[in-house]
Amino acid sequence: MQIRSPGVWACVALAVAAVLFALLATNPYHASLVVWILTNAVLAAALRFVLQIGELNIATAAFFGVGAYTTSICAVLLGWPFWLTLLLAPLVAALLSALFGWVTLRTKGPYFLLVSFAFTEVVRLIYTQINVIGGNSGLVGMFPPMAIDAHYPAFAAALLAAALFALYGVERSDLGRLFKAIRNNDAIPRSVGLNVVFLKVLCVVIAAAAVGLAGGLHAYANNVIAPSDFSYFVAILALAYVKIGGEGHPMGPVVGAAVLTLVGQRVAGISAWENIFYGAVIVVALLAFPGGLIGLAGRVRGLVRGGAR
Amino acid sequence: MNGEASTVTGGEVILRAERLERRFGGLTAVSDFSFELRAGEILGLIGPNGAGKSTTFNLISGFIRPSGGRLVVMGRDVTGASATTISRMGLVRTFQHDSLLSEMSVVDNILVGASHRQRGHEKRMEKVREVAAMTGLADHLDTIAGNLPHGLQRMLSIAIALAAEPRILCLDEPLTGLQGAEVGAALDLFERLRTAHGLTILLVEHNMRAVMRACDRLIVLNYGRLLAEGSPEEVSRNEAVIEAYLGRKR
Numbered sequence: 001m002q003i004r005s006p007g008v009w010a011c012v013a014l015a016v017a018a019v020l021f022a023l024l025a026t027n028p029y030h031a032s033l034v035v036w037i038l039t040n041a042v043l044a045a046a047l048r049f050v051l052q053i054g055e056l057n058i059a060t061a062a063f064f065g066v067g068a069y070t071t072s073i074c075a076v077l078l079g080w081p082f083w084l085t086l087l088l089a090p091l092v093a094a095l096l097s098a099l100f101g102w103v104t105l106r107t108k109g110p111y112f113l114l115v116s117f118a119f120t121e122v123v124r125l126i127y128t129q130i131n132v133i134g135g136n137s138g139l140v141g142m143f144p145p146m147a148i149d150a151h152y153p154a155f156a157a158a159l160l161a162a163a164l165f166a167l168y169g170v171e172r173s174d175l176g177r178l179f180k181a182i183r184n185n186d187a188i189p190r191s192v193g194l195n196v197v198f199l200k201v202l203c204v205v206i207a208a209a210a211v212g213l214a215g216g217l218h219a220y221a222n223n224v225i226a227p228s229d230f231s232y233f234v235a236i237l238a239l240a241y242v243k244i245g246g247e248g249h250p251m252g253p254v255v256g257a258a259v260l261t262l263v264g265q266r267v268a269g270i271s272a273w274e275n276i277f278y279g280a281v282i283v284v285a286l287l288a289f290p291g292g293l294i295g296l297a298g299r300v301r302g303l304v305r306g307g308a309r
Numbered sequence: 310m311n312g313e314a315s316t317v318t319g320g321e322v323i324l325r326a327e328r329l330e331r332r333f334g335g336l337t338a339v340s341d342f343s344f345e346l347r348a349g350e351i352l353g354l355i356g357p358n359g360a361g362k363s364t365t366f367n368l369i370s371g372f373i374r375p376s377g378g379r380l381v382v383m384g385r386d387v388t389g390a391s392a393t394t395i396s397r398m399g400l401v402r403t404f405q406h407d408s409l410l411s412e413m414s415v416v417d418n419i420l421v422g423a424s425h426r427q428r429g430h431e432k433r434m435e436k437v438r439e440v441a442a443m444t445g446l447a448d449h450l451d452t453i454a455g456n457l458p459h460g461l462q463r464m465l466s467i468a469i470a471l472a473a474e475p476r477i478l479c480l481d482e483p484l485t486g487l488q489g490a491e492v493g494a495a496l497d498l499f500e501r502l503r504t505a506h507g508l509t510i511l512l513v514e515h516n517m518r519a520v521m522r523a524c525d526r527l528i529v530l531n532y533g534r535l536l537a538e539g540s541p542e543e544v545s546r547n548e549a550v551i552e553a554y555l556g557r558k559r
Binding site: 187189192193195 | 372392393396397401404407409410412418421423433469
């Protein structure tokens with residue numbers, strides 16, 4: 001494996017720059033924008049991670065919520081230490097996703113998509129019905145410890161970037177090849193003694209751990225969470241990031257999340273029009289540049305090179 | 310090998326199908342089908358289109374479950390076991406259609422084949438190189454499988470199976486669409502796998518000349534039932550077989 005390619009070093013440099021920017025930004029809004037972009041990037045990367053096995057996992061939104069609620073419950077209701085609450089977020093999300101995957105990954109395609117959608121909405125409705133965790137209004141008062149508080153955006157950005165690199169590392173490993181093999185033709189891995197259902201569950205669990213961590217970090221970044229933050233729409237947005245950035249490239253979700261989050265800051269507040277805007281962007285992107293922005297960049301570069309020759 | 314594929318039979322029974330049956334709704338695809346595969350032989354499974362060959366293949370490899378009967382592989386009852394379990398026991402199959410990972414490179418195809426048996430990337434790559442050399446794919450490792458010429462695609466599907474280190478190799482029409490010289494090379498490979506690597510081979514094939522040359526024994530399936538069994542010479546002289554199969558085809 002040639003993990004140490006120039007592209008990877010460029011991404012490491014970019015991640016370091018993002019963390020430094022979050023650390024040094026004088027405007028707190030800019031610092032939290034970095035966290036917001038990276039959180040969306042992790043959501044999109046996790047969605048794309050499960051797309052490796054050919055499944056669109058709407059429950060990516062649910063496991064983001066599970067991470068956020070786990071951290072918040074442990075911090076606010078139980079008063080557990082910061083590090084423990086952050087560690088539990090990915091663990092609980094992973095555990096729940098293993099149960100979810102073990103039951104649901106015997107279905108595929110549109111069936112799995114619908115089940116994962118239903119699961120996400122059911123989990124959200126469960127939050128609204130439990131008074132201890134705030135019902136519809138959710139939980140308030142998750143704060144990072146004093147020592148970290150001032151630099152929390154940089155801290156969160158570093159962990160989120162690490163999650164992105166971890167997902168990329170798995171994708172590039174032999175395990176990542178097995179995931180792609182399942183999507184390409186799952187009869188082949190079955191015929192050579194691989195347990196395809198187990199591998200699919202593993203794929204969903206790894207992605208859920210990443211978004212679970214992102215959920216926990218989000219809880220401390222936002223200080224308040226509510227059930228409505230974790231509807232299926234979170235996954236639809238993540239899909240938009242993937243499609244806009246480019247599904248074919250590991251950086252696609254990051255580029256898509258960055259562009260759409262920044263653009264989203266402009267259209268935020270126009271309520272219903274906001275959703276129409278995202279929908280239109282997905283449709284236009286799919287029709288005009290199917291490879292996403294990264295695919296488009298590749299084509300432009302190809303044209304320039306072709307012209308120079 | 311030069312035509313005398315013959316007397317290697319007589320090993321212990323490595324696979325036994327007992328009164329295998331499979332119904333799809335009202336249609337009985339295979340019924341009352343019993344046969345034995347002996348260690349070290351190349352057994353040909355032939356029959357007209359729709360005779361139940363593919364169903365039989367799916368049954369013994371665990372891709373579908375039998376409606377009745379029993380399947381014993383290496384002394385263990387595997388009736389109703391999953392494809393994964395049967396493959397891990399050493400019975401590995403290839404496919405007639407969609408027989409490879411068309412979007413992935415040749416290396417990755419074979420690597421997937423080696424993934425369960427070999428632990429660690431280096432060991433898997435060792436296996437990839439070994440199998441690629443055996444199957445004539447060493448110069449095509451980075452090619453996307455779907456872009457390979459047809460003959461090499463057939464070899465790749467065998468390479469994937471070999472990377473899983475089978476004891477029993479079940480080949481579903483591996484010669485379909487191969488040119489003259491490629492058929493010879495494939496048959497040589499089968500013979501080498503049997504003699505040098507101790508594999509037992511079950512071969513479903515339409516190319517009768519190749520079947521006659523490669524196989525020690527033939528079983529003939531017609532309308533989901535066993536029609537005849539014996540050496541290629543015996544079967545080719547069998548009246549019922551000629552009528553059901555060869556006669557109709559000529």
